[in-house]
Amino acid sequence: MSESVLHSHVRQIRYLIFLKDVLVLALTCFGGPQVHLVMFLERFVQKRRYITEAELLELQALCQVLPGPTSTQTITALGFKIGGPTLAYLTVLIWSLPAVLVMTLAALGISYLQQHHISLSFMRFVEPMAIGFLAYGGYSIGSKVIHNQSHWIILGISAVVSYIFPSPYMTPIVVILGGVITSFQYQRLQKLDKTPIRIEWANFFLWLGVLIAAALLGKITNWLPIRLFENFYRNGSLVFGGGQVLNPMLYTEFVEFKQWLSQQEFLTGMALAQIVPGPVFSIASYIGALSMRDDGVFGQLIGSTAASFGIFLPGTFLIFFVYRFWNELKKYRGVRASLEGLNAASVGLTIAAVIRMFMATATTSTGIFSILLTICLLYFTKTPPYMIVFGGILLGILL
CATH class of the missing domain: 1.10.238 (Recoverin; domain 1)
Incomplete structure (x- = not known):
């Protein structure tokens, strides 16, 4: 040999x-x-x-x-x-597939229970827990990225604007403006020796081409799987900060704006995503499946597949693109400074979503108790989220 x-x-x-x-x-x-x-x-x-x-x-x-x-x-x-x-x-296929399959099965299970008029009351403690997870996630991110007065101003403005205008079209505007504002504050950052940036554009054009093509095809055909793919691809291209920021964006689009899911269904999916191993972004599979429940099991599988590819592909294309020249790009102070505004605006989006969800959910003592207990357990005991969710399901069954 x-x-x-x-x-x-x-x-x-x-x-x-x-x-x-x-x-x-x-x-x-x-x-x-x-x-x-x-x-x-x-x-x-x-x-x-x-x-x-x-x-x-x-x-x-x-x-x-x-x-x-x-x-x-x-x-x-x-x-x-x-x-x-x-x-x-x-790698991305094997890493995401188990969580995607579990969340798809969860959506199929929810649909089955609804079709047979079986009560979901055993989830009554779990649904408000999802708001507790989101609130604590926003606090955790904010404590790491909010450092000065301009960050607080961006956070406050983005929270107010997102609360008043709960539209998916407002999200990119808020996030991008936050980054632009702090990019002008680059003078306070340390200068680094720069080297010429050699950029290979193939994966950037691939990311942009898929984004444009999906938007055009969705508009022309109005076919729900393509629209789902475009919706999740767009959200996956804009979310900074992980699942804590993605969830409020998806809530705004699919519950408040499009109304393809009820608040109860969305919060159930958020909570279930906490007990599934792997990427939290697998909630896209759950939403995609429920969005096509009227097309039967096969339609739900198509919806889950479209949403899953949509949410994971943009991040993959972008990491392929940026990884090759990141060492040179991060030496530019304007780039580093803009990241602060992007993160501050993302925290503002989370706060606005938490307030809207809380006002809609905290109408009973059970809801308020579940939200506050979840936050306290996460903050004071560091109890793993999946243990909290399992406890909520068990409590719902027993009571």
Whole structure:
């Protein structure tokens, strides 16, 4: 056997072991990006030594400042670093598939119960818990990204505007303006030695082309699966801050604006996403399936598939695009400064959504109690979210 063939076999075995590790994590990673990072460090750095701790933290930092699902982009970027685009695409598929399947089955189960007029009252404690998760998530992000008066002003304005105008068309305006405002404050940041940026534009044009094509096809055909794909692709291209920011954006679009889901259905999905391992963005599969419930089981599967591809593809395209020149791009002070405004505006979106959901849900003592108890458990005890949700379901069944 020649040396080149031997090296090829070694690489293939290494890739298979990596994909097996990705599958193990997809089945065991509960919680958000912070918890995922700990498990990534344990398996990819300490056990397998695919990458150094410093390199993994650098990847995580890059993905936190890009729109899209942070953990998914981090593990996809690692696959890209180890084996190029093919391994990266297989990585995002294996990482997201278990959560997507579970959330799709959850949507099918909700539809079955509704069709047979079976009460969902056993979820009555869980639904308001979702608001508690969202409120605590907004607080956690805000405590990390809100540092000065201009951040507070952006947060306040974005919260007020988003509350008064709960439209998906307002979301990109608020987020982008937040980034533009702080980009002008670049003088206070440290200067770094710059090197010429060499940009490969293929994946950017791929991301933009899919965005435009989906919008045009959705408008022309009015076919619901294409519209679902476009809706989630657009949201996946704009969300900074992970699931805590994605959820209010989806609530605004699918509950308040389009009214394809009821508030009860959406909050149930939010809560269930907390007990599913893998990416929190899998809630898209649940929403996509329920949005096409009138087309039967096959239609719901199509809706779930369209929504899942829509939410995960833009982040994948963008990490492929930015990863190649991030080391040079981050040296520009205007770029670094704009990230502060993007994050502050995202927190404002979360606050506005929490207020709207709270006012609609906290109409009973049970709802208020569930929301406050969830926040207290997360803040004072650090109880894992999936344990809180399981406790809420058990309490609903017993009572």
